[in-house]
Amino acid sequence: MAEQSSLESILDDLAVPVLRVEAGSARVLFANAAVRALPFSLVPLDPTPVLDSEGVRLTPEQHPVARAARGESLEGVLFHWDTPEGRRAFLLHARMDHSRSPGVATVTLQDVSPWQRAEADLRRALGARDTFLSIAAHELKSPITVLQLVVERLIRGARRETTFSGAQLAERLEPALRHIRRLGMLVQNLLDVSRARNNRFELELETFELGSLVHEVREHFSAQAEQVGSRLEVRDCPPVEVHWDRMRMEQALGNLITNAIKYGAGGPISVQAERVDGVVCLRVEDRGIGVAEGDRERIFNPFERATSGHRVESLGLGLFIVREIARAHGGSVGLTGRDGGGSCFTLCLPVRATGEYE
Missing domain, CATH: 1.10.287 (Helix Hairpins)
Structure with missing residues (x-):
């Protein structure tokens, strides 16, 4: 008995979940601290969905602990548990000890969720x-x-x-x-x-009037917008002097407008600017296909494009470069959906940029 208590004390300190169940009945004889910390129960009748390696949901009789209690040898078999925090994947190992009557099955689990992700x-x-x-x-x-x-x-x-x-x-x-x-x-x-x-996005900062830049970019892209049936307009742009890299801001605004032309489905595209205290926000809106909420962060990563029924060939670099230009100016860029469909990209920068990455 002392030997059993010593063994369980050792198992309780292990980071790996260890469960010992009675053969046949699957009655839990011991569960270490790692098992007790799991966001689900290993009891076969627990309602938490259990799936096999192919994603097929298992019945209580097919539950891995029930199978281990029946004496099945499970070595490195993959199972999934659907928990409130998301799906967790575990490699399960089970072995039956017949030296006792009834026998005892020892089940250990190895969390491979991070590896799968x-x-x-x-x-x-x-x-x-x-x-x-x-x-x-x-x-x-x-x-x-x-x-x-x-x-x-x-x-x-x-x-x-x-x-x-x-x-x-x-x-x-x-x-x-x-x-x-x-x-x-x-x-x-x-x-x-x-x-x-490599955080070497260097800026050449200068002071200039924002409205002139916005209207110059609009003139440059108007013909391209007209080719797809879109009308590009500046709705509102109050006069404000900014201390930015003018060439980079032309590039960032041009990338946002180009994106709107590609995905705007021939609808109107508007550009507007607003100053709130020491921050200027530029908005580019279209009335196109929009971007699913789950993709609104991902599309700012390099080589990424939003998934949709429309096939648009692009390098997937434009929005990433916009984000990095914003970061280099000490600002940010984000995307929200529009009422009635479409996208609204908002680029917010301090009026006076320092050129230091945050």
Whole structure:
């Protein structure tokens, strides 16, 4: 008896859940502190759902403790418990001791939930990486192909000694310039991701009037919005002087507008600004497909895109770069849904940024 008490004292100190049950009846003879701390009971009749490795819900007779009490050998078998805090995964080990009558089955559990979550995160990251590489290859190849075609046409014309007028030459070079800018933007985005991940997102701060920047960005993207049937308007932007990196803010606002054009379903897009004490908030609203609440944080991560029925090819870097520009200015960016459908992105920055990461 003293030996049994000593054994249970040792088992009680273990971090691994250990349960000892009577053979046949599954009556609990001993449960260590780790078992008692679980957010569910290991008794087969406990109402907490238990599932096998395939996610199939088990009956009380199929409960792993009931099976262990029947003498089944369970070595490293995976089971799931659906708890109020979420699904927990455990590898279960069970062994029957027949030296006593009735026998005693010892059941131990190993919590592998963190490993499963890490594996799921890794698989998702690898999937996002593969998608990114595929889209990046396509995005980088397209402007290069156009540049090649333009240069080849010019070379053929030169070999035929065709005399181009200045207007004709400009017309043929215009697509090349447009795609050179696009290629430069893609490369800049990739460089920005590397800098942001190493907290080397440096700013060149200057004082300027915000309204002029907002209207310049609107003019730049109006034609792109019109191509998809959207109307881009500045609803409200009071005059306010800010101390920001102007180029980076053009980039951040441009990324938010580009996102609204892609996912705005051809509806109107509005930009507005508001100053509250020492903070300026820029809002970009669309009336498109919106973003599910569960995706509203994730889409600010690199290489991420919201899932929807609409297939939009993108590198998944634009919103991440917006977030890092906001962080570098000491601010933040967030997303909420709009009444009536669509999305509202809000970029809030201190009027005078310091350029130090928080």
